[in-house]
Amino acid sequence: MTIDIRPDDLTSPEMAELIAVHAQTMLASSPPESCHFLPIDGLRQPSVSVWSMWEDGALIGCGALKELGNGGGEIKSMHTRAHLRGRGLGRLMLDHILSVAKARGYTDLWLETGSMDAFIPARRLYESYGFSYSGPFGEYAEDPNSVFMHLHF
Template sequence: MDIRPGSVLDPAVDALLGAHRRRMQAYSPPESIHALMPEQLADPSVSLWCAWQKDELLGCGALKALDAAHGEIKSMRTADAYLRRGVAAALLTRLIEEAQARGYARLSLETGSDPAFEPARRLYTRFGFSLCGPFAPYVEDPYSLFMTRAL
């Protein structure tokens, strides 16, 4: 598995992230979906990382700068054919390493509260994230759970 910077201009990446956004619609109303749109992922405050096996996209994840000491995990998605094969763990490891290299003191994320998000929550817990309250720009939402960890 090769993890490297990605681009929303890559058709495979765009397709995977489109599937990610559509999946969110199955579990949350539109106002509770916080997945980034392609133009938001292209913002300089966001760095996208993709896992590849030769020419096949396995998954992606992004790191968004909230401020000089706080980053946010965004757009974590594994291609269906590679679920439960360590792709998300490898991507999360890379994002944590990048956050540490940037000197962040904290890394946070928003995920769904539906049981369908339980595997993701278990992954984040395994990596030291714990439940917290909403952080900027979020507010309390019954469809969201917030997690954070110190770096």
């Protein structure tokens, strides 16, 4: 089986459905006022690059990178279909995003994720890549339901 990660223009019904599932998953785990996922229109901004992950013709995951300026980017919309978690697919997408960030000359990557137990696997993944916990960045504010992480290259 071959995993294919490719740029996505967010026009396919499959990708719209996956982004909707991502939103539902976030809203099921966090209070709405603490959910900072980008809806599909937010992902269609020129400052955001989106990739879809495919296996044998099936959409299995996605990830995005938002340009923050000043050599920085924000990881957004990392999602793997629930029944496929634990196979290292998130690691593959994160590897891809990191390689793109480095190729673009970024020196810093940031992310926001949840503080609840449902987000422990995500936080462990980012920790394993050297992300450290930080305070809010950009337009984020301190929130007990959010965790902010940073990686400097």
